[in-house]
Amino acid sequence: MTTHRLQLSSKIMSYIAGVSLIISLFVPLWRIELDAPQYPEGLALQIFPHKLGGDVEIINGLNHYIGMQTLHADNFIEFTVLPYIIGAFAFLMILVGILGKRNWLNIVFGMFVVFGIVAMIDFWRWEYDYGHNLDPNAAIIVPGMAYQPPLIGFKQLLNFGAYSIPDLGGWLFIFAGLLLLIACSKEGNWLKKFKKK
Amino acid sequence: MQLGAFSIIALSTLFPSCKPKNATGAIDSDAAIKAYVPPGKHDEFYNFVSGGFSGQMSVYGLPSGRMLKVIPVFSVDPEKGYGYSEETKPMLNTSHGFVPWDDLHHTEMSQTNGEINGKWVFANANNTPRLARIDLKTFKTAEIIELPNSGGNHSSPFGTENSEYIVAGTRFSVPADDANGDVPINSYKQNFKGHISFVSVNQESGEMNIAFQLRTPGVNFDLARAGKDKSHGWFFFSCYNTEQANTLLEVNASQKDKDFIMAVNWKKAEEYLKAGKGKKVKVRYAHNKYNEEAHTATSEIKTEVTVLDVAELKDICYFIPCPKSPHGCDVDPTGEYIVGSGKLAAVIPVFSFNKLQKAIADKAFDGEYEGIPVVKYEAALYGEVQKPGLGPLHTEFDGRGNAYTSFFVSSEVVKWNIKDLKVLDRAPTYYSVGHLTIPGGNTRKPNAKYLIAYNKITKDRYLPTGPELTQSAQIYDISGDKMQMILDFPTIGEPHYAQAAPADLIKNNGQLKIFKIAENKHPRAAKGENEAKVVREGNKVHVYMTSIRSHFAPDNIEGIKMGDEVYFHVTNLEQDWDVPHGFAIKGANNAELLIMPGETSTLKWVPDRVGIYPMYCTDFCSALHQEMQGYIRVSPSGSNVPLTYSVGTNLPPKK
Known part of the structure; x- marks a missing residue:
């Protein structure tokens, strides 16, 4: 098992996956779009690996009515750690291509999936905290109302419609994961095994 | 009788042709369509x-x-x-x-x-x-x-x-x-x-x-x-x-x-x-x-x-x-x-x-x-x-x-x-x-x-x-x-x-939506609430005031005295399109200020009597616009009321 060498196509896919992650370091991973009657042009919060982007100041200004904490990149350990983790995965994926060993491929893929799940849980926890930990002295308090944005998809929050979707970096992440998945399944003949069952 | 009726008809048909009517009616039926720009559409x-x-x-x-x-x-x-x-x-x-x-x-x-x-x-x-x-x-x-x-x-x-x-x-x-x-x-x-x-x-x-x-x-x-x-x-x-x-x-x-x-x-x-x-x-x-x-x-x-x-x-x-x-x-x-x-x-x-x-x-x-x-x-x-x-x-x-x-x-x-x-x-x-x-x-x-x-x-x-x-x-x-x-x-x-x-x-000529607060070079701008202050220079009092939805900072000022000239230097801290703030104070002998996002404007005000003067935002800026207000206390000249200013917690504290 350990001596299995990767096919050329799998190596290429690993390289591409690694390069995709490197690109994702420089582009936003996720975006939350906000629309309201007063904002026909829309507002966007962009989450980069190392910072927040988009209309952060405007959103912070609006959120003070409902007592939401203001968003500051400094308050998130994630923005310090994330670039290194992504860099490490990019390095590992390229390493898989160079070494060409199948078990390395499987391990890196497994770690990447786990990382993806943990990241989304962390994102949800973060959204929960912002949506629920409200200033009790806020000007607008709607009993029972929380302002947690959706993890993915659309949700109406008072006059704002919030739409949460992956941005370019997020899609690159998904693309890298899919490439590794295809490589793993080809190498391990998962499709045949699945059919035999 | 018949002749009379005839002559009236003749006259009534004759007169309009004598004096041409004003051409007000000469509008083609498609004129309205040509000048119509539907709500929400641009000219x-x-x-x-x-x-x-x-x-x-x-x-x-x-x-x-x-x-x-x-x-x-x-x-x-x-x-x-x-x-x-x-x-x-x-x-x-x-x-x-x-x-x-x-x-x-x-x-x-x-x-x-x-x-x-x-x-x-x-x-x-x-x-x-x-x-x-x-x-x-x-x-x-x-x-x-x-x-x-x-x-x-x-x-x-x-x-x-x-x-x-x-x-x-x-x-x-x-x-x-x-x-x-x-x-x-x-x-x-x-x-x-x-x-x-x-x-x-x-x-x-x-x-x-x-x-x-x-x-x-x-x-x-x-x-x-x-x-x-x-x-x-x-x-x-x-x-x-x-x-x-x-x-x-x-x-x-x-x-x-x-x-x-x-x-x-x-x-x-x-x-x-x-x-x-x-x-x-x-x-x-x-x-x-x-x-x-x-x-x-x-x-x-x-x-x-x-x-x-x-x-x-x-x-x-x-x-x-x-x-x-x-x-x-x-x-x-x-x-x-x-x-x-x-x-x-x-x-x-x-x-x-x-x-x-x-x-x-x-x-x-x-x-x-x-x-x-x-x-x-x-x-x-x-x-x-x-x-x-x-x-x-x-x-x-x-x-x-x-x-x-x-x-x-x-x-x-x-x-x-x-x-x-x-x-x-x-x-x-x-x-x-x-x-x-x-x-x-x-x-x-x-x-x-x-x-x-x-x-x-x-x-x-x-x-x-x-x-x-x-x-x-x-x-x-x-x-x-x-x-x-x-x-x-x-x-x-x-x-x-x-x-x-x-x-x-x-x-598409590069029209501005806001003035960038970071580029504001007004000598008396307060580019954040932490820069808001009131400074006395002889009988001139300079108020470095900020406005953001929906409050002024400071919104309580005491220690103004008769004979003072007060200059309100109001900076609109907003960095969002179409969010001006206004500023008006009772008894001002001039006008209001209308301040665009990122801009600083100054209103000179000379109080004419002792008392409490309200001030407020004149541009409906948010749901809490009506709360965007404050007070100035004017004391007699020679009074020993100290110059204080605050927002959120009144100064001086109640005794």
Whole structure:
């Protein structure tokens, strides 16, 4: 098992996956779009690996009515750690291509999936905290109302419609994961095994 | 009995044919569709309209006629704090001191290669002679320059095809500023002179500068146009009162059969200027500039101008005879034809630039007028439009070979062909039209879908409002052979000339949505609540105040004393489009402030009695706008109440 060498196509896919992650370091991973009657042009919060982007100041200004904490990149350990983790995965994926060993491929893929799940849980926890930990002295308090944005998809929050979707970096992440998945399944003949069952 | 009935029927059918009905009903059924812009949709053109005696410039959308904005230019505007805030007061400074009103007659958009470039609009002040530049990135008055040696800047602000110069010709000739002005009025011929300023425009910054003035014989200058394309380098000014009357002008200045169009070779004037032929003359004029980063205007009094005397320096000026007190003097898009509009003339003369050049070369002159050669009428004439109408005033062009002339007396617009000088169509106006506008109608590339007529009289056109009625404009669709009126719309002040440009050109010119707070260089800006403070400097108290939805910081101030002058320097901390904040305080003897996001404005306030004064935000900024308020405590002079200020927790604390 350990001596299995990767096919050329799998190596290429690993390289591409690694390069995709490197690109994702420089582009936003996720975006939350906000629309309201007063904002026909829309507002966007962009989450980069190392910072927040988009209309952060405007959103912070609006959120003070409902007592939401203001968003500051400094308050998130994630923005310090994330670039290194992504860099490490990019390095590992390229390493898989160079070494060409199948078990390395499987391990890196497994770690990447786990990382993806943990990241989304962390994102949800973060959204929960912002949506629920409200200033009790806020000007607008709607009993029972929380302002947690959706993890993915659309949700109406008072006059704002919030739409949460992956941005370019997020899609690159998904693309890298899919490439590794295809490589793993080809190498391990998962499709045949699945059919035999 | 039968005969009686018959005669009544006969009379009733006869009478309508005796007195033609007013043409009010002559509106085509598709007119409404053509002028209709659905809610939420944008107009096709911006229309920059002179506000006449309001002193301001209004901005309309075409073809809907919807008003978008009134830009304060030469008159104070308490609504925007213009002329009331400490920052904008210098804009209205002149050599006569602070002048809070003027009469804005004409607008001129900046051009590149004879096409509108969407950067600036220029405007003239007809009373205290001045020239203004409005910046179309902010829709604010960016600069005002006073014109020395002038009395009534009417022949202005017309520009060359790259806005090298905007001209400012005096309506009233007056003794020069450095001459003794204490002379009998009937010594006009000896002592009164005309002056035309050539104001250069910096193509990057837009900054204006009086490059030189032409000293001319004493006449009245009315309107002007620059040559274009082949005639670039020349400028044409209509002159009236060549009789040099100085009383009862309506009679005494209407005696001569022909007045003049003055052709100016400004390239030649530039050569004389370079050769040092200009004379430095002592004058006093204000030059006011608004600094967009400091959000503050400064006024500088300048003391010198260079004058070229056109009677002494040959080859700059030539007079072309033009029938009866010409108003408009308009150059067609090719630059070849110059159309004179004599207010009392029965024909429209069209002059040829080529023929004029030949006449000058051949010296086909008819003597001189005060030292200036007078070109023979026929030598410069291309032809005359016969029986065009009564009282021609002003002509615009469609770039398809046609001209459109307004007729004040016969109250109509007449379309005629420039080549064969034949009248093609007439359309009534309601009533007594002055100027016309076709978008780009004065440029090399008109955008001739609509023509707008600016009227002097409205009478029965709108719901009456007592003795003073609304002013109005009318839009005609001129895309077809026949002009079709599609809309009437009311205007502010009295509209004179206006210009229009395609909406996209102005929308995409780099227009600002906010001022960046980080770039705010106002010396007393508070760029965050942590910078908000109150500082006493003798009896002057400076409040560095911030506003953000929905509170001021500070919103409690105590320790102000009678005899203090309080300056509220309010910075709008918002960085979001369309979130201005206002500021008003009880008893202020001036106006409110209206502060755009990222801007700092200052209101001076001198409390007149001891007590508690409320202040509040005047622009409905948010759901909690009504909560955006605060208090100032004013104590007697000599009181020992300490100066304190706070927001959130009252200071001083309750005992």
